[in-house]
Each structure stands twice: as C-alpha cells, then as structure tokens.
Amino acid sequence: MSKSRVVVIGGGAAGFFGAITAAECGAADVLILEKGPEVLTKVRISGGGRCNVTHACFEPKDLLQSYPRGSKSLMGPFHRWQAGDTVEWFSKNGVELKTEDDGRMFPVTDDSRTVIDCLTRVARNLGVKWRTHCGVASIEILSDGSFLIETESGEKIEARSILIATGGIRSGNARKPVECVRHTMAPPVPSLFTFKIDDPRLADLQGVSVPNATVRAGTWQATGPLLVTHWGLSGPAALKVSAWGARDLAGCDYKFELRVSWVGNFSAETISGMLAAERQQHGARKVMRHSIVEGVTKRLWQKLCTAAGIEDERTWSTLTKEETRSLIEELTNGRYAVCGKSLNKDEFVTCGGVHLRDVNLKTMESKLTPGVFFAGEVLDIDGVTGGFNFQAAWTTGRIAGEAMAVRSAPTDQDFFER
Ligand SMILES: Cc1cc2nc3c(=O)[nH]c(=O)nc-3n(C[C@H](O)[C@H](O)[C@H](O)COP(=O)(O)OP(=O)(O)OC[C@H]3O[C@@H](n4cnc5c(N)ncnc54)[C@H](O)[C@@H]3O)c2cc1C
Known part of the structure; x- marks a missing residue:
C-alpha cells in the first residue's frame, strides 16, 4: 500500500x-x-x-x-x-x-x-x-x-x-x-445541446447565421447569434436556452415548441413599421427580392416569405393584410417543433x-x-x-x-x- x-x-x-x-x-x-x-x-x-x-x-x-x-x-x-x-x-x-x-x-x-x-x-x-x-x-x-x-x-x-x-x-x-x-x-x-427541427423553413439553409435572434422555450429565453445546421438550430442563443431549460427540456423528452424571433429584440410593431415603409417607398418591388431586415439573410428571408404564403412574383404593393401579418409573425414569433437534441460538438x-x-x-x-x-x-x-x-x-x-x-x-x- x-x-x-x-x-x-x-x-x-x-x-x-x-x-x-x-x-x-x-x-x-x-x-x-x-x-x-x-x-x-x-x-x-x-x-x-x-x-x-x-x-x-x-x-x-x-x-x-x-x-x-x-x-x-x-x-x-x-x-x-x-x-x-x-x-x-x-x-x-x-x-x-x-x-x-x-x-x-x-x-x-x-x-x-x-x-x-x-x-x-x-x-x-x-x-x-x-x-x-x-x-x-x-x-x-x-x-x-x-x-x-x-x-x-x-x-x-x-x-x-x-x-x-x-x-x-x-x-x-x-x-x-x-x-x-x-x-x-x-x-x-445534458446541458448545452442543439435542437433537432425538421421544418421546410430551415431546409437547405445549413450554415446560415443570424447575429441577433431571440429564442424561447416555455419560460426560457435567450438572445444572441443563431445558426441553422443540417438538422436544426444551434449557436449561442439556442445553447443558452438549452442550458437554462436543461431540466424542463429533459422532462418533456426534448419535444417542445420553440419560438424564434429572427430580428432579436425588434418588436412586431417595429417590424410592421419597416414593412409599411417599404411598401410605401418601393411598392413595385418584389418582396422576395431582398431582405429588408438587417441580419436576416436573403435565403432565410425568402423561406420566411414562402412560409407566410407570399409567392415569388408578389410585389410590396399587392401584399394583403393577412400576408403582411403572417410575415411579421414569421419574423418575430416563428413556431418550430423541436423533436430531439444533439450534443453541441464544441x-x-x-x-x-x-x-x-x-x-x-x-x-x-x-x-x-x-x-x-x-x-x-x-x-x-x-x-x-x-x-x-x-x-x-x-x-x-x-x-x-x-x-x-x-x-x-x-x-x-x-x-x-x-
Ligand atoms: C467537446 C467539449 C468542449 C468543451 N469546450 C469548452 C470550452 O472551450 N470552454 C469551457 O469553459 N468549457 C468547455 N467544455 C466544458 C469543460 O470541458 C468542462 O466543464 C471541464 O472540462 C470540467 O472539468 P473537470 O475537471 O471538472 O472534468 P473533466 O475535464 O471531465 O475531468 C474529469 C476527469 O476525471 C476522470 N475520472 C472520472 N471518473 C474517474 C474515476 N473513478 N477515477 C479516476 N478518474 C476519473 C475522467 O476520466 C476525466 O479525465 C467543453 C466540453 C466538451 C465535452
């Protein structure tokens, strides 16, 4: 000994x-x-x-x-x-x-x-x-x-x-x-994991990153960079929510609704004002042509427009109230069904x-x-x-x-x- x-x-x-x-x-x-x-x-x-x-x-x-x-x-x-x-x-x-x-x-x-x-x-x-x-x-x-x-x-x-x-x-x-x-x-x-989400809005967007998004799961919320991966969402904002909500999210076997605001802390009213200004100034321009929100990339913008029911050829002046409301919702409070988790490799x-x-x-x-x-x-x-x-x-x-x-x-x- x-x-x-x-x-x-x-x-x-x-x-x-x-x-x-x-x-x-x-x-x-x-x-x-x-x-x-x-x-x-x-x-x-x-x-x-x-x-x-x-x-x-x-x-x-x-x-x-x-x-x-x-x-x-x-x-x-x-x-x-x-x-x-x-x-x-x-x-x-x-x-x-x-x-x-x-x-x-x-x-x-x-x-x-x-x-x-x-x-x-x-x-x-x-x-x-x-x-x-x-x-x-x-x-x-x-x-x-x-x-x-x-x-x-x-x-x-x-x-x-x-x-x-x-x-x-x-x-x-x-x-x-x-x-x-x-x-x-x-x-x-586990804590610090990424969210598995199978959703057409995220398909083919692997690598797209938004610098200032807010994600919410139940009462847990975090703001920061958000990254689309080949199987869902990652990046500091997602990881922070996974850490704070680690016990609750384990409790529901990692099946829950995630709310995503791709525009960080901008309110729905602010976004509504930005869309109205665009409609007024560039009514003849196609909505899909480019993102009007800083940080939201063109590819993500197009996916969110599609999810809001806005077709390729639509111009700002022809958007209905319902389509506008839907786009604001997609930008500020998108609902995503999380169906599992993966450990963050970093x-x-x-x-x-x-x-x-x-x-x-x-x-x-x-x-x-x-x-x-x-x-x-x-x-x-x-x-x-x-x-x-x-x-x-x-x-x-x-x-x-x-x-x-x-x-x-x-x-x-x-x-x-x-
Ligand atoms: C992939 C990855 C990347 C990370 N990157 C970062 C980062 O960049 N920054 C950061 O802050 N944190 C990071 N972390 C978290 C960080 O690594 C851990 O929080 C930290 O290593 C904890 O240190 P520890 O000494 O407590 O445990 P560990 O580093 O896990 O060390 C514990 C050791 O105990 C040994 N051991 C266990 N049981 C026994 C036993 N019965 N007898 C003898 N030995 C035993 C294990 O083999 C292990 O070597 C990362 C974690 C992972 C998995």
Whole structure:
C-alpha cells in the first residue's frame, strides 16, 4: 500500500488546478489518479481544439449571470478567484490569452496544447505526480479520518485528504467515488445541446447565421447569434436556452415548441413599421427580392416569405393584410417543433452533480465527510457556453487546493513517525 497526503481523483482541468494549487500552497506529496489513458482530455478537445479558457467578465456579480446551476453559490468563490485571476495566473505561467469579440478568451496560439503544456509543466515543477489508467473503484473512510482508496486494478492508496474532480456524472465511474463518501447528487441531464427541427423553413439553409435572434422555450429565453445546421438550430442563443431549460427540456423528452424571433429584440410593431415603409417607398418591388431586415439573410428571408404564403412574383404593393401579418409573425414569433437534441460538438456539460448544500463553498470541503473536497463539473454547477465552465473548474479547484494544503500540513505525529 502506498501513502499520499493529497489524492486528486480525476486528471481534468479542476483536478489539475486543485493539485497545482495544493502544491503551490505547500502541500507535499500530491498525486492525481486518472482513469483514462491521458490527462486533460477535455482541455485538449475544448473550444474546437483552441480551449476557451475563460470569459472576459471580470466582475463576480456579472460572471454569476452565466451559470444556470450554482449561480448564487458561486458569489463567494468568485470573489476569491475570478476570470481576471485566471488570466493573470496563465500569463504568469507563460500562456497569454486573447479576447474575441463575444468575450471568449483563448490562448494566443489558438491551440489547447499550450494550456495542457502549461498545466503539466507547472504541476511537474511543483512535484505533483499523476498516473493514468488508474480509475478509482472505491474509497473507504478510516476511523482516524483518513481514506483508503482502491483503484480498479486493486491497488490501495492511503490519503489524508481527497479531491473528487471526476467531471460530469453521467458515467458510473465518475459517480462511484462520490457515493463512497456519503454524498448524493442532483440527477444528471445534458446541458448545452442543439435542437433537432425538421421544418421546410430551415431546409437547405445549413450554415446560415443570424447575429441577433431571440429564442424561447416555455419560460426560457435567450438572445444572441443563431445558426441553422443540417438538422436544426444551434449557436449561442439556442445553447443558452438549452442550458437554462436543461431540466424542463429533459422532462418533456426534448419535444417542445420553440419560438424564434429572427430580428432579436425588434418588436412586431417595429417590424410592421419597416414593412409599411417599404411598401410605401418601393411598392413595385418584389418582396422576395431582398431582405429588408438587417441580419436576416436573403435565403432565410425568402423561406420566411414562402412560409407566410407570399409567392415569388408578389410585389410590396399587392401584399394583403393577412400576408403582411403572417410575415411579421414569421419574423418575430416563428413556431418550430423541436423533436430531439444533439450534443453541441464544441462544448457540452452536465447539469446536475454533488448537491451544493452538502459542500462548504469557502473551502469546497464536504460537510458530510471531512477531508473530502470537490471541484469542477462533478458539482451541481454548470455555465452557459463561452468559457464559463472552465472558469468554474479553475475557481473551485483553486479554493479546494488551498484548503487541502492547510489540511494536509504535517502534524506532530508525522514528525515522530519520520
Ligand atoms: C467537446 C467539449 C468542449 C468543451 N469546450 C469548452 C470550452 O472551450 N470552454 C469551457 O469553459 N468549457 C468547455 N467544455 C466544458 C469543460 O470541458 C468542462 O466543464 C471541464 O472540462 C470540467 O472539468 P473537470 O475537471 O471538472 O472534468 P473533466 O475535464 O471531465 O475531468 C474529469 C476527469 O476525471 C476522470 N475520472 C472520472 N471518473 C474517474 C474515476 N473513478 N477515477 C479516476 N478518474 C476519473 C475522467 O476520466 C476525466 O479525465 C467543453 C466540453 C466538451 C465535452
């Protein structure tokens, strides 16, 4: 049997940042156990291979707005470690981040390898060790408050404190360590998915993107870029609604009515005024000829006109009241039947996880089993797309690492045992 003061279960972003922090704060003997063949796998594939490390949002209270689950609880943690701290830490360790127009922050190299190399280099320099192909099968809580970890291959490792950073809890493997330490979880459902819609209005429009659309599913609503894909709708506006409505949408088996305003926050009255002006100024012009709404492409405009019953040859002056009303409805409140979901290939997360009421958010330590800490997606925290999920991993990993270093400081008994 081997002994380690701090054992981190899961070699993802949260686990690595927790381990690095514990070592930076003086913990000796930090070991990461990763069940997969390599560490930081999700960092590698994240952001389409570029790794959207965080978001340029430097006020904790603003940052909170992007977390459908965990928002209130993150106030304290973000006051301790927020996006600005992440940027500074990476810069100090040789990774400069740049900000894109929408606020997402990536390494200037546009390569997630840069982030992985940084984390592994810093960890190695601090003496953190990691082992792959080393899934944790069970954890026993010993009478003196320490832990006996058993790996899937039957190896036993003793630890004084444990960080559980096993990521999204959809798989049994990720859940097992959590259950061993007496915790329960909000049931997992996917978040950040795209909508499957089979509708002639979207047919052949694959790749068309509208910069400022509003989508609504029940009471959930979001505004932003909306993208037509080969099988439905995606893009930040759709993904945000999928995140905020993750539980409700799972509850109806992803079959629901989506309302789409292709014109963002323009009201039906404003659009009505724009159509009336066009009719007055260009009465002889064909309606289909071009879109009169900025952001709505010609192909989309033509599809919406067809859906409103307006034929190719119709001119503005011949439009009936009913056709005009129908076009306004298509532009501002189109109804689309969603018949399923698909995971967004650039970023997806799990809604659900370890109940936050059972975790002390000042230290990320379990309130049920002292010496156990949690960080990252295993917690019932998830953000919308844009770097917020990694930010939650850095923040919770940081706080857990600091607290673990304190807990694992050598005791008098260690001194006498030496
Ligand atoms: C395709 C994709 C792209 C993404 N892109 C972005 C992005 O650009 N920006 C962003 O903010 N978020 C992104 N996300 C979300 C982000 O990757 C996660 O929120 C983040 O990785 C969570 O970090 P974590 O360390 O908690 O979990 P993970 O990164 O999932 O790491 C958990 C690790 O624990 C290991 N593990 C599980 N069970 C055990 C066990 N029993 N024993 C030992 N090890 C175990 C797993 O193998 C895994 O390596 C993306 C997600 C996906 C799927």
